[in-house]
Amino acid sequence: MRQTVRLGRFAGIPIGVHWSVLVIMLLLVQGLAMVVLPGGSAGYPAAGYWSVAVIVAVVFLAALLAHELAHALVARHYGIRVRAITLWLLGGVAELDGEAPHARGDLLIAVVGPLVSLAGAGVFAAGAAAAHAWGAGSLIVTALSWLAVVNATIGVFNLLPGTPLDGGRVLAAALWWRSGDRAAARRTAGRAGVLLGGLLIGFGLLEVFFIANVGGLWLVLLGWFLRSAARAEATEAGLRTALAGVRTGDVMTTPAVCGYTHQTINNFVIDVACRYPYRIFPVLDLDGRLTGLVSLTRLGRVPVGDRDRRRLGDVQAPIDPGSVLDPGTPLVDAAPALLAGDHRWAPVAVDGRLSGVITAGDVARAVELATLGSTPRRSDHGVIASP
Known part of the structure; x- marks a missing residue:
């Protein structure tokens, strides 16, 4: 994915954002300032909600970056070159140039991102509990609680078993470990990703037409992306089989x-x-x-x-x-x-x-x-x- 703005480098890895991040940041800040924060901590001035909303959105973006950096650093441990990390509308992408030498490496590269998100959720939850115990304002507690819930959601969602989600890569690594056939494992994970994407599209449409909740459109968008990406990865798996040994x-x-x-x-x-x-x-x-x-x-x-x-x-x-x-x-x-x-x-x-x-x-x-x-x-x- 092409970077619109380069933020710099971390451990030699180019880091940047796609223009679509601006869209999600604006929506996120608006939702936090007008719905989430006032709903959890009433009585603060509007400027306070908007200021905290901006800070929370930036921290959220940093948490996404930590998720992708975890993938990238473990990949480099296994000798895989990392071209770049790009944050975009639906999360982040660590662009890896190569493959792990064995199934265990593939598994660790895949699982470390969700683990970092879940660990982040634990840190934010502990922070919210400490802030409440020490008598900090309810606005801070609400902000930390939201970050905890969102990071936990990201970690759990990414563990769903279907590519291109991390859970799909975990599934592929486990199947490869068991069968010794990397290509077949990836094809299976790709089919699971197509199925998962279809389910998300279906749930999103049900939410829109039967519950009248336009938020279901996000599920439709996410499902469409998962199906498309899963098919692309299945194609790449076929390429790897066909071009094995060719330089x-x-x-x-x-x-x-x-x-x-x-x-x-x-x-x-x-x-x-x-x-x-x-x-x-x-x-x-x-x-x-x-x-x-x-x-x-x-x-x-x-x-x-x-x-x-x-x-x-x-x-x-x-x-x-x-x-x-x-x-x-x-x-x-x-x-x-x-x-x-x-x-x-x-x-x-x-x-x-x-x-x-x-x-x-x-x-x-x-x-x-x-x-x-x-x-x-x-x-x-x-x-x-x-x-």
């Missing part, structure tokens, strides 16, 4: 059609771009190191009169180092980001030197060949393009 270097196309930083735009268009039916090209320096990329659209923005003197190095777009793949990267780890990317291609390099390129079409071809009982053979004619 990015087995599929990449090499040598890649590319440009050089010293080339003028007109020379590049005449000598390279006109000869190949591609829209995006990597750019190398004189030492053969990858420095950026150019697209026909980007080149077209340069005024015609400047194209004889402007060079590719002047107009190239930078490349995110995280998008550059290593030839030894398992294709199944590279495939999800590649299939979901804006350009649907990625450069493959070793120590900054371009080895080749890989496209979404290369991944699809590898999957289709796998169904035929074969594996891809690397092409020797360059290609780098987006559909």
